[in-house]
Amino acid sequence: MTExxxxxxxxxxxxxxxxxxxxxxxxxxxxxxxxxxxxxxIEDVVEVDLVQQAPAPPPVVxxxxxxxxxxxxxxxxxxxxxxxxxxxxxDIALKEKxxxxxxxxxxxxxxxxxxxxxxxxxxxxxxxxxKDRAMERLIADEERKLKQQKxxxxxxxxxxxxxxxxxxxxxxxxxKIRGNIVLPPxxxxxxxxxxxxxxxxxxxxxxxxxxxxxxxxxxxAAVERAILKSSPLPxxxxxxxFARELSLTxxxxxREDGRCG
Numbered sequence: 001m002t003e004x005x006x007x008x009x010x011x012x013x014x015x016x017x018x019x020x021x022x023x024x025x026x027x028x029x030x031x032x033x034x035x036x037x038x039x040x041x042i043e044d045v046v047e048v049d050l051v052q053q054a055p056a057p058p059p060v061v062x063x064x065x066x067x068x069x070x071x072x073x074x075x076x077x078x079x080x081x082x083x084x085x086x087x088x089x090x091d092i093a094l095k096e097k098x099x100x101x102x103x104x105x106x107x108x109x110x111x112x113x114x115x116x117x118x119x120x121x122x123x124x125x126x127x128x129x130x131k132d133r134a135m136e137r138l139i140a141d142e143e144r145k146l147k148q149q150k151x152x153x154x155x156x157x158x159x160x161x162x163x164x165x166x167x168x169x170x171x172x173x174x175x176k177i178r179g180n181i182v183l184p185p186x187x188x189x190x191x192x193x194x195x196x197x198x199x200x201x202x203x204x205x206x207x208x209x210x211x212x213x214x215x216x217x218x219x220x221a222a223v224e225r226a227i228l229k230s231s232p233l234p235x236x237x238x239x240x241x242f243a244r245e246l247s248l249t250x251x252x253x254x255r256e257d258g259r260c261g
Contacts, residue, residue, distance in 0.1 A: 162241070165236070165237070165238060165241055166241055169234070169236040169237075169241050170246070170248070172234045173230075173233050173234055173246065173248065174248060174250070176230045176233065176234060177223070177226045177227050177230045177248070177250070178226070178250070179226075179230075180225075180226035180229045180230050181222050181223055181226040181250070182222050182225075182226075183219065183222060183252055184216070184218035184219060184222060186218070187216055187218065187219050187252055189252075190251050190252055190253045191214035191215050191216055191219060191251060191252070192212075192214055192249055192250065192251040193210065193212065193213060193214035193219065193220050193223055193249070193250055193251070194210075194211040194212035194247065194248070194249050195208060195209065195210055195211060195223065195224065195227060195247075195248050195249075195250070196208075196209040196211050196245060196246070196247055197209075197227060197233075197245070197246040197247075197248055198244060198245055199231075199232075199233055199244065199246065200244075201242060202232055202235075203231070203232030203233040203234065203235050204231050204232045204233075205227060205228060205230070205231035205232070205233065208224050208227045208228060210224065211247070214251070219252065223250050227248075
């Protein structure tokens with residue numbers, strides 16, 4: 001039976017002693033290095049300039065405003081907050097920022113009040129007389145215009161009445177002559193004939209002249225015979241309407257007598 005080889009037994013504490021020896025050497029080296037640097041350091045030179053300090057300015061004394069008296073305000077109940085309305089749309093950029101208004105124009109310098117003229121009784125009387133004369137002239141002009149209007153209206157009425165009377169007088173003459181016309185059988189249409197008649201104030205026919213023929217010789221002769229047969233012609237009711245010479249127009253249709261061309 002074989003025995004096992006003996007095992008080496010490591011002495012205790014050998015590793016710890018090695019570590020301590022290394023630490024001691026490191027500390028010694030560090031101490032040597034630091035000592036050499038401390039001896040060779042050059043001290044820094046510091047220069048100091050001594051300046052005399054200026055005297056300080058005197059302190060400024062500020063006057064404190066008097067204390068404002070406290071006004072006791074009564075606490076009012078806070079109103080209940082109202083709901084805010086919806087925001088309005090800006091009116092075109094606040095109307096272009098309310099367009100800068102031009103500065104108001106300075107008031108014009110008012111002229112000094114004119115001194116009132118002194119009262120002159122003579123001038124006052126003359127002014128009244130002139131005013132009265134002007135009023136009289138105005139009234140006279142109005143009366144003259146009114147008179148002229150009345151005269152013109154009366155003249156127009158007189159002319160209208162005379163024209164109507166003349167037409168009636170001429171119609172009475174044509175009616176008497178028309179009753180004596182014997183129309184030829186071969187007449188056609190409505191031809192007109194114009195005659196100039198000369199009479200005496202008594203109505204007796206002195207002459208008959210054909211001024212414009214109707215184009216039908218038989219009709220013209222029949223009218224001329226009728227005019228001569230109707231003598232004396234009717235007299236006007238107003239003697240002032242009597243005319244020595246008459247221009248009379250005749251046509252076959254009695255409704256167109258005096259109006260046919």
